[in-house]
Amino acid sequence: MRQGLRAGDSEVRCDQNGRPVAACLDALEQHFSARSATASAASLAGQRMTSEDRLRFEQLAGGDWVVRIPLDIDRVWAELSHQLEADFAVEGRRELLEQNPQQHDFLVNYMTVSERGRGFLQIALSPDVRQMPQEIRLVLEADGSGRTTLRAVNESERRFEAEDARELLERVAGLLR
Template structure:
């Protein structure tokens, strides 16, 4: 055999290996590709949409400071943690009410809200008579403040009461304070109060009916669902909030059920007419102890709501509390 041919396999292997190391070879180094990336235009909401109802699903924390590039590579500093101690979106302070009871819902965890509440008390020259950060109780000579996790993960409830009665002027002052200030990065022991998000809703099936067990008092749950349903169930012909009754802790909604959507799709394939119609469904809250409530979905007409439709609607409603 020709001696030159003996070295051909080795030459082929070396050529293949060196080709794989090249930038345009099989193993392309993508570490610097971000430098050629182009920024897309920001999304714009359609006219008529309330911008206050929308928040970033995955916000990117701001970074402080920059480092000079070395040989074309920039080493970015680590971003600040969002929670606990993240920044509160300016203006995200909302009210809730059940009967004569009033409180605030703030878009930050208790670990972040607590030190800001202490600053509020200090700025008002109130005399602190008792303070328990683990329980979220701050008592002064004029009012009793309390902080606790809200029903939605990452939010907090703030109350200002005296003798068990809501102090309207105090609540208004708190609302203005939290709207005007950005939350300072601070952590406190209240972070331990946040319940495990995986255990917030438990689905149970009894016969042909589904129900959701929620670890919240019925009055708090009704107030939060009233607010969330008003925002989410506002799509005509799909899902609408029709009535709400605090006395019976129930809501009447119009909802395009799963089975109706499937029937409408089959009809549209046959007749080119979608022909979908919503069902009236009553959502009922039933207390099962001081900190547990059962949520059920019942058909408001003569026709019962199917098992699949119950589950699908309850999953959507329970999802409003995440």
């Protein structure tokens, strides 16, 4: 047990020889859930980061957007996994399709801002008249010294503009605040 990501919360880990023990975490989560509908062994939501530990959005030289997170990759992955399971559950708009703890990534189906903003004329002139979400991979990368970078990678055949990536990353980063 140690101080959580934000003041006032604790982080509970179950490790054996440096590896997480899933059965222990599941048992703790069941215990906390049974005691209170709001308690969760996995959730760190509602915590406040200190001003020096804010998430930072950065546009790279090629135009891609990333989020710099001042926390180690395993803590970010665990929290993001919990938050995406809860928030990315709206069919046709935002859905968590898969998560890979070894690769530290998530595959989501997401209705991008450019797709939501297509007007009648754009839809009528398009070969695909439906608004459709697209598959985006959210990738966490360790930056060293306990920092993590989050990026959005297009996994579909559809266009994925810098504006789409920024909007998705803002939504996901909001889950960590």
